Amino acid sequence: MVPNKKMEEMLNKQLNSEFYNSHLYLAMAAWFEGQNLPGFASWMEIQAEEERKHALKIYNHLKERRGNIKISQVPLPPSEYKSALEVFQAAYDHEVSVSREINNLMEAALAEKDYAAVQLLNWFVNEQVEEEAQTDAVLQQLKMIGESRGSLMYIDRHMAKRKE
Ligand code: FEO
Numbered sequence: 001m002v003p004n005k006k007m008e009e010m011l012n013k014q015l016n017s018e019f020y021n022s023h024l025y026l027a028m029a030a031w032f033e034g035q036n037l038p039g040f041a042s043w044m045e046i047q048a049e050e051e052r053k054h055a056l057k058i059y060n061h062l063k064e065r066r067g068n069i070k071i072s073q074v075p076l077p078p079s080e081y082k083s084a085l086e087v088f089q090a091a092y093d094h095e096v097s098v099s100r101e102i103n104n105l106m107e108a109a110l111a112e113k114d115y116a117a118v119q120l121l122n123w124f125v126n127e128q129v130e131e132e133a134q135t136d137a138v139l140q141q142l143k144m145i146g147e148s149r150g151s152l153m154y155i156d157r158h159m160a161k162r163k164e
Pocket of ligand 1: 018131
């Protein structure tokens with residue numbers, strides 16, 4: 001069933017938000033490269049790729065339902081940070097705001113009785129639990145180590161192990 005106009009608009013908005021998320025994390029990856037922290041950079045590159053997959057998941061949903069797909073301009077992400085801690089605080093805060101967006105979408109899908117979108121969004125609700133947890137886990141470690149460069153290098157080596 002083709003989504004109604006309201007759902008189509010909201011899904012397109014989320015699709016484009018996910019592309020922004022991808023740019024945001026790639027900009028964070030670039031910042032880590034500049035800091036000679038290749039493990040953190042690699043982690044963020046993988047995250048950027050995940051976000052692109054989120055965008056394509058919504059793209060394919062709209063495509064299969066013959067909805068109109070509108071790709072819009074991606075806003076400029078921040079590129080300057082003071083520390084790895086600041087980056088992960090921003091990443092965690094951002095994921096919390098994405099969860100809010102997904103919840104709003106879910107509320108709309110239920111109100112509009114768009115059960116196909118509800119199914120899609122169930123996946124995103126679960127994914128957000130994971131996305132918040134994994135950024136928070138790194139954030140807590142960074143809080144624990146304070147200013148220690150040695151510990152930061154140690155975490156960097158660990159971050160390099162993330163697989164897609
Ligand atoms: Fe697709 Fe990290 O939200």
